[in-house]
Amino acid sequence: MGKENFPVVHGFRLMNEIGGGGFSVVYRAVNFEEKITAACKVVSLTRETTPGERESLEKEIKVQSGLKHPNVLEFMHGLIVSADDDNKEEGFYPAVYMVLELAGGGDLFDKIEPEKGVETDVAHHYFRQLALGLEYLHQNGVCHRDLKPENILLSSAGVLKISDFGLCGVFALVGPNGKRRTRLLSERCGSYPYMAPELIGTEPYEAEPIDIWGIGVILYALLSGNTPWEKADRTSSEYTRYLAGEIFNLEPWCHFERDALGLITGMLTPDPAERMTMQDIFHHPWILRENELTQRGAVCVAEALTQNLRSTGALDIATPPSLAPLARTDRDGDQIMLTAMAYSQFTQTLMLFSQTAAGQRYTPGWTRFYANVPPSELQDLVLTALKARGVKHKILAESGTGSAVRQRIRIGGYDTRRLMYRGLIEFEAFDAPSVGVRGGTFCVMTREKGNPISWRQIWKNLIISPSVEPVVLRKPERA
Template identity: 50%
Template structure:
């Protein structure tokens, strides 16, 4: 597989989101670490020390320029997410709003406390252009449509179903996240249904009817989204740039030519039938969620549902092991006497399940054990100050825009951004922590995505490692434990 090209984007904007004081107590929780963010929000890991609970906190700032419309949108997101209570939807815990008049003591903004998806991104565990096995896709697709069915029965449509909004909890259960574009399309009390007019979503995942100016039916938009996600599970990539005649791949789909090509030609007849039903262009002819539930590909018994979480983790990451990605992301290393860090151990404890341990989401650094839900990471045999210039050269050679950032303690950082092969924007961080390796100083490097397709981010991770600037420095082989 050739490495994708990442077109250069002119400038990486200054992050408009201020950093809340990590020492504040929010609804009984301490904000302890930023774990993500994108656009106009940040996401933090939050810990309730008294009750030994861990959550995520989504923070959206309020500024003097925040409009009434923006406030209403966030308030709507809170109301909608609070009504969604399903095992396959990220749970809403609590929320609060800090107004501008309190800015002398706090950072004003909307604070959403939500369930922490400690298993990370589902699609971070999938090898690009390979996908997962049929049984793994079957398990997670059934969980996905169960969550979507619940949302629809509440009279709500998600409208932003895409790989980066599909997460995993500590047991490997799928969780639908991010209700920022959700809308109410049906009044439960009367059953009255309205059509929608807003144009929203990301081009590779939006339904084709959003290309027009007319109002559209709500549920078929989410059905199209789950169809793209099923394809992505099985193929390891999205099917097209956008569902319009501007995309050659979509035109070949309309003409039927793609069905003789990879990866379409390797799908089983039942899987292909289901994908085609979900990705029917005419909304009134498209499958419904009930049609998907009744489809033979979905109704067969799951071979993984009753297996252990460790078995599920092994099946999920099989394509990464075959590709050699896990040998890079989680080599067995032996740092020289890493110091104990009781705080890190305590805060990581709620994540240390059979599923997350099998995924090897715990990494060794000089400051102890670090919980790292991103598998886009590697170790190098040189210290951070030597590795950072090599990574920057590698990223620039790939057409990625970089921007220096101040260190966070002993962690060196650089901000990166660009566009992937599907013309989707991505942004994130490269973070480098020191560690000791057989008496020598090395680096633990994490490429942490803020927004963008997780599969494209994995392609960028692999391409960066393969550049001549970085490749000689990477610890590739598994060292024997001592």
């Protein structure tokens, strides 16, 4: 989407793009009168949009608008502008507009080191929140059906939020007599590494067990920094070894604590009738264990969450080298953005605010770096690295104005689990005279689609490539 004529959605004006891509783009949305910042998901509507696609979007709005829980991303407002002739005279871009709570902490899994994961206390802290959110969904008859890392977000206070209800299904309703009526689901949907075996089949399935399988894969990913297999069927050698019990002597399975392993395998039981229930999960010893981290506050959680990334030096690359903090700006509502919603002890500890020539920029991901060469030169070096690794790419038109002009490359492909990824690499001018950097570049890699852990691996491969590594700025080592 380019510079479109967007409507004001219940007092919220759409500002800059902060995520998504293709037919679904997420914008920062500001209600200046109420001094509230949110996110607005914009899903394009065209004459080619099918009735089924339209119905799915309307279902997403209806379901999510009725959900209110600390661990579920809140739906605030919705608006539909049709693509028919009656709306052309208003000139608004035809789309479904969904104003959502802003997840100021970004993706949970963006902060996780590939192939390492997080420490047990961090995994426990966030998995328990995930389980509480899922329990609430199931109590309200909603099956998510697409639980995966890219749909697990963090608020600016560091609270886990389940997001994206585009594939959800309603499996239970409460009748006039107060009796709960349930039904089987039949639609095949989701992403293969997170899909339960019964979803890959053809028979109708019970709703709750497939979500429990999904959070089982997520717990594995939290503790290991990867997914256990490409697909839960016998075409996957890893899954076949899992069924045969041959995988438990291999990494990372052999390093899991006994209770953690028991919980993971209980949720990843192939037979849905034998799989753990939510009640089983909340009574499991690993869940019931004491966790001091949860009591120590947001700063301690943020530090523990990123401990493995810090130990690998990723933080020294993602943050600027010994720069004096810049003043916050209020251009286009940025002051509201920084203070009211995203600027918190948690996000400060995560260093989600980067310095650029245009001022302080909110960058909720750590897939970023600074270089000591100009944007055009860095773009050429990055293109060399992408070509060397066979990454598909396309140079896009520049965006922004003045000191905030950004050169852009879109990249895409498939990760090691054969999941599609897509995203932007942006290059913006950057100067730091205090440390001898003039004519440098701030580079941000923004994921639009795909696994956040895989996207971090792509970032890692780029910054260690022979063409890019020599120009990457790192925080000086302390004497």
